[in-house]
Amino acid sequence: MVDPPTAKRLVQVIHDNLPAPVGERRPVHTIGIGVNGRFVASEVARSYCIAEHFDGEPVDVSIRFSNGLGGLEQHDGWSDVRGMAVRFHLKNGTGSDLIATTLGEFFVRNVDDFFKFSDTAKREPFRRRHWLLKILDFLQLKIPQRNPYPGETQAIDAGALRYANQHRFSQLGIFQVGLIGAPASYARASYHAVHTFWVTAPDGVRRPVRFYWQPVAGVRNIKPTPEPCEKYLFDELKKRLKRWPARFMLMMTIGEEGDTLDDCTKPWPGTRLRIAMGTLTLTEIPEGEDQATAGERISFNPCRLAPGIEPSNDPILKARLGAYEVSREMRGGCPFKWRADNA
Amino acid sequence: MPDNEGLMDRFVDRLPETAFFKFVAARILTPLWAWWTPVKPLPGGPHPSFQHGDNVQCMMNLIMPLKDKSPVGRAHAAMAISQHKDAIFAGLNNVGTVHFARFVIVGDNICMFSVYDGDFTNYIRDFIATIGEVFDAVVGLVEGGEKVIPCDKNVEAFIQWVHERDLYQVPDTPTDFLRDQERLNGDKAVAPVNDDLTLLPRKMVLQLRANANVSLGSGYRAYPGYSVAQVRKQLGLGW
Amino acid sequence: MFDLSDLQGNVLRGYKDKPYVRYLILEIADRVVARRWLAAAISGRDHDVPQITSGDWGKAKPRTCFNIGLTYEGLRALGTPGSSLAMFPNEFIEGITARALKLGDVGASAPDTWPSPFNEPKRIHLIATIYAENVAQLDQVQQRALDRNALTLLGMREGNNFDGDFVHFGYRDNIMQPRFEGIHDPERHADGQPLAPLGTVLLGHPTNLEGLQWRVPQPTQLGHNGTFNAFRVLKQDVVGFENYLDQAASDLLTHPKVDEVLPPGGELKVCEVFEIEPPSRHAALREVVAAYLCGRWRDGTPLALSADMPDANVDRAKFDYDESSRCPYGAHIRRCNPRGGHIVQRVANNSRRLVRRGVPYGPAYKRDKSGDAGKTEPERGLLGNFIGASLGAQFEAMSCDWLNLGLQDPRITGSNDPITGTNDPATSWFDLPLKSGGTIRLRGLPEFVSTRGGAYTFLPSLSAIRYLGSLTA
Numbered sequence A: 001m002v003d004p005p006t007a008k009r010l011v012q013v014i015h016d017n018l019p020a021p022v023g024e025r026r027p028v029h030t031i032g033i034g035v036n037g038r039f040v041a042s043e044v045a046r047s048y049c050i051a052e053h054f055d056g057e058p059v060d061v062s063i064r065f066s067n068g069l070g071g072l073e074q075h076d077g078w079s080d081v082r083g084m085a086v087r088f089h090l091k092n093g094t095g096s097d098l099i100a101t102t103l104g105e106f107f108v109r110n111v112d113d114f115f116k117f118s119d120t121a122k123r124e125p126f127r128r129r130h131w132l133l134k135i136l137d138f139l140q141l142k143i144p145q146r147n148p149y150p151g152e153t154q155a156i157d158a159g160a161l162r163y164a165n166q167h168r169f170s171q172l173g174i175f176q177v178g179l180i181g182a183p184a185s186y187a188r189a190s191y192h193a194v195h196t197f198w199v200t201a202p203d204g205v206r207r208p209v210r211f212y213w214q215p216v217a218g219v220r221n222i223k224p225t226p227e228p229c230e231k232y233l234f235d236e237l238k239k240r241l242k243r244w245p246a247r248f249m250l251m252m253t254i255g256e257e258g259d260t261l262d263d264c265t266k267p268w269p270g271t272r273l274r275i276a277m278g279t280l281t282l283t284e285i286p287e288g289e290d291q292a293t294a295g296e297r298i299s300f301n302p303c304r305l306a307p308g309i310e311p312s313n314d315p316i317l318k319a320r321l322g323a324y325e326v327s328r329e330m331r332g333g334c335p336f337k338w339r340a341d342n343a
Numbered sequence B: 001m002p003d004n005e006g007l008m009d010r011f012v013d014r015l016p017e018t019a020f021f022k023f024v025a026a027r028i029l030t031p032l033w034a035w036w037t038p039v040k041p042l043p044g045g046p047h048p049s050f051q052h053g054d055n056v057q058c059m060m061n062l063i064m065p066l067k068d069k070s071p072v073g074r075a076h077a078a079m080a081i082s083q084h085k086d087a088i089f090a091g092l093n094n095v096g097t098v099h100f101a102r103f104v105i106v107g108d109n110i111c112m113f114s115v116y117d118g119d120f121t122n123y124i125r126d127f128i129a130t131i132g133e134v135f136d137a138v139v140g141l142v143e144g145g146e147k148v149i150p151c152d153k154n155v156e157a158f159i160q161w162v163h164e165r166d167l168y169q170v171p172d173t174p175t176d177f178l179r180d181q182e183r184l185n186g187d188k189a190v191a192p193v194n195d196d197l198t199l200l201p202r203k204m205v206l207q208l209r210a211n212a213n214v215s216l217g218s219g220y221r222a223y224p225g226y227s228v229a230q231v232r233k234q235l236g237l238g239w
Numbered sequence C: 001m002f003d004l005s006d007l008q009g010n011v012l013r014g015y016k017d018k019p020y021v022r023y024l025i026l027e028i029a030d031r032v033v034a035r036r037w038l039a040a041a042i043s044g045r046d047h048d049v050p051q052i053t054s055g056d057w058g059k060a061k062p063r064t065c066f067n068i069g070l071t072y073e074g075l076r077a078l079g080t081p082g083s084s085l086a087m088f089p090n091e092f093i094e095g096i097t098a099r100a101l102k103l104g105d106v107g108a109s110a111p112d113t114w115p116s117p118f119n120e121p122k123r124i125h126l127i128a129t130i131y132a133e134n135v136a137q138l139d140q141v142q143q144r145a146l147d148r149n150a151l152t153l154l155g156m157r158e159g160n161n162f163d164g165d166f167v168h169f170g171y172r173d174n175i176m177q178p179r180f181e182g183i184h185d186p187e188r189h190a191d192g193q194p195l196a197p198l199g200t201v202l203l204g205h206p207t208n209l210e211g212l213q214w215r216v217p218q219p220t221q222l223g224h225n226g227t228f229n230a231f232r233v234l235k236q237d238v239v240g241f242e243n244y245l246d247q248a249a250s251d252l253l254t255h256p257k258v259d260e261v262l263p264p265g266g267e268l269k270v271c272e273v274f275e276i277e278p279p280s281r282h283a284a285l286r287e288v289v290a291a292y293l294c295g296r297w298r299d300g301t302p303l304a305l306s307a308d309m310p311d312a313n314v315d316r317a318k319f320d321y322d323e324s325s326r327c328p329y330g331a332h333i334r335r336c337n338p339r340g341g342h343i344v345q346r347v348a349n350n351s352r353r354l355v356r357r358g359v360p361y362g363p364a365y366k367r368d369k370s371g372d373a374g375k376t377e378p379e380r381g382l383l384g385n386f387i388g389a390s391l392g393a394q395f396e397a398m399s400c401d402w403l404n405l406g407l408q409d410p411r412i413t414g415s416n417d418p419i420t421g422t423n424d425p426a427t428s429w430f431d432l433p434l435k436s437g438g439t440i441r442l443r444g445l446p447e448f449v450s451t452r453g454g455a456y457t458f459l460p461s462l463s464a465i466r467y468l469g470s471l472t473a
């Protein structure tokens, strides 16, 4: 947990770096769409975790897919991180949240790093790199800076790169952001919850785990073009779900001794035990006012967890507990029960 | 059209795809940079680790150039394997830690690919003890092999020789690849450092020049974390 | 019979009557003087530098013993020809710190946390060991060893054997050593295991892996009859160990199947043997847990022969493992030496044996039940030597696949040795086998033993010492 002023500052820093105020909207992942779905745990899930939604009974789920960029403009076709926030609705009216993005790791280890990163990676004027310089890059066998999208005059790319060059822990995240591209559909990307959580099994054993979603339809990006389509992801999803429900597998990796438990800049290798925890089926997209509730007013928190799942000591995860509440309050988001008695 | 994009911009953006640039990059720039900023070959085999998951289902990817680069030479290699089928299978069973082993001829190379549990040197050493004769037959056909056979009298040299022919396993993330290079140069810093991430392509190109054959990533595992014996036991096959 | 006079005495002997042991960690100060020092150490003239104790004591038992091991850097510093150096095995050339991941030397055991002199591994050239009846003798020998200025003392480590061969954690040690073909060994009685071929411990002789021989660095005088040693400073968390026994015993006490590991009433006998007053089931269960972790009761009784209670009358050495054995597959002694038991790597049975020479350091621990929690304890541990003709095929193979990982049996794969393994309480586990077939799983084992130093050394034969002493280049 961070103290309330720090939580406020975390959110303020994000707001301060926006191209234009977003009003009462999320300062990141501003553009998003709410979807309803159901989750059915696999037959083995309950032997690893006693949380209610892993007991095998189908549970209702609210999902919000989003574009990572903060700002009111929608740039579906830009290379950008996408979010998938999921709430499993539990019987007593509470929920268990799982917030994931298409990035397999984060780029800072703790709150201090986050502030330093925000200082370095400020929005700067972003212009096409001169072709002569690009030739120089090619001669050095380097990657030249990407071209701006139409209308893109500012970006944090240069600052982020500067930060990465000075901090090796951040390099993977920042490098991957550069390559991430745009998905053909929200239902055709993998989403990673990056932090470590502890799950408790029926025999009392606690295991450190990490979760991620894999789309059953497979991962697919669109081909990058200089003038990308600005809006297609919402329509695509609507059309897709009218035809056929879309599914995701929830995978859970179990850490072992020596794995980093509290550093979300370090992904775990693929050689760890991997458990198929269940299948999420996206069923429908609420319309009208219901969409405003499902896509806008809903608010998630990565530390809202069903009994049986606990947060690790990852300082980023702990900081998010307060920061997401601050942000929710600032934008008048719908508070959600933390406990059945709402205390 | 994106703002202010000129003819030269468009031309330069497409430059890397042109035959001319590809030629220049491969024939001039790469050797030049390799000379200017030399890169050491990275060692083959799995990355050393004490963690359990990393020490089961390890990969060996051996590529060994045949002495006789002709259909006759390749046939010799094929014969050497097929003649010893019994010995190989008995050896694999008794070494007890091998998930899969395959022999492949690619170009004029005889390749051995296997997935095994535990430490590489233990694996090869146990193998020498059980099917040393087969190793001798195969390695005798390979360039430089005569120096290390008979393998049971040259255990250390043989294991080293095999290790040197085991492909470098490029890590799953590009930055772990950079960390490998840094480690080889004794650089363990985290921050502050003064790197240039945009150099990654060149670093990769030069590394692939030093390690011409590599294994890409640590490979996919359907049931990571389990040893041969655990799988066999669970399936009721005996171990 | 094999001629023992060419071997250093500590390879095949335990020097049982010399309980005080000091390790001098030395750097060669001057190559020429150091060679003369080596030559003097085997000159046979007693007034000279301390004489290397050979394997053949003749009639008069020496009052003190003195042995040496050389690191790769040490051999280089002496001017050993490059062609000879290149014939030493890789793991020895790289040195123990480079092998940290294989040995599980990570976290609190990582070489970059080792204290002086082990923080500068390249400076460690020679480790001399003095064995004596008392500390005064140690001092004397040390002074004689150092007075020629051939060697610079970088640091030392010292320990002494406790009465009855006990080590920290309270176990009886020094029960098993390999017995060798062609070596008369009156100290050890038959243990039912095949005699180990001499190549298990000496270069130039047949090994246990059929047809395999290790490379002998040339010239022959240098390599033949030499062997390698993994010297390890192993810190033991004695308080942590006792606390764990407490915790595990409490957990077991309420376990529905506890009677299978301690029959009702069994606590009386267990407490009697270990002189625990007043007897209680909890106290006895602590001993049961200790016994399962090691594979021996703390008095040395092997679980393989007497799982229900310690028994001074059973043979401590002669037993084997089979499917009905009540010794856990994961117990320390079963991991280190599965004997004739069924293991995954069938060809490896009996092939990874080690000669062990260890001495505890730090004061013996007396458990204070009043629980003075805040008290800082002095460092305690084991100065261990693990000797074999191939570090890679024996010490390292045992460490990485058997002690850690547990590859030898699918029932323990994915767990580490409960006593010396690189354990993390978050994920560690250990299974107690039950008579009825199932197991009780213990969890939360911390790392009881951490490495605080070490070196790979070559233990040269006396001919080799003579050769090294006569180098001129």
Ligand code: HEM
Pocket: A010, A011, A014, A025, A026, A027, A028, A029, A032, A064, A065, A066, A082, A083, A084, A085, A099, A100, A101, A106, A111, A114, A192, A193, A194, A264, A298, A299, A300, A316, A319, A320, A323, A324, A327, A328, A331, A333
């Ligand atoms: C210190 C680090 C972080 C800060 C300060 C931060 C801040 C925020 C804030 C303020 C919001 C808006 C919340 C709301 O108004 O409801 C948000 C949303 C989001 N964040 Fe983070 N975040 C951090 C780390 C992460 C990480 C590591 C992930 C990766 C899983 C992530 C994924 C998301 C997603 C997917 C959303 C959109 C949630 C939704 O759809 O409602 N964030 N973040």
Ligand code: HEM
Pocket: C167, C168, C169, C171, C172, C173, C174, C175, C176, C177, C234, C235, C236, C294, C296, C332, C333, C334, C336, C337, C354, C356, C381, C382, C384, C386, C395, C398, C399, C403, C419, C420, C449
């Ligand atoms: C401080 C750490 C250690 C302690 C307290 C310890 C304790 C013991 C004890 C009490 C025994 C039983 C006595 C005997 O059979 O002679 C034993 C046996 C043995 N230990 Fe350890 N040990 C330690 C570290 C190691 C290490 C690091 C290794 C190997 C790399 C090792 C290898 C062996 C072997 C080979 C045996 C003999 C097993 C047999 O032949 O039945 N020990 N140890």
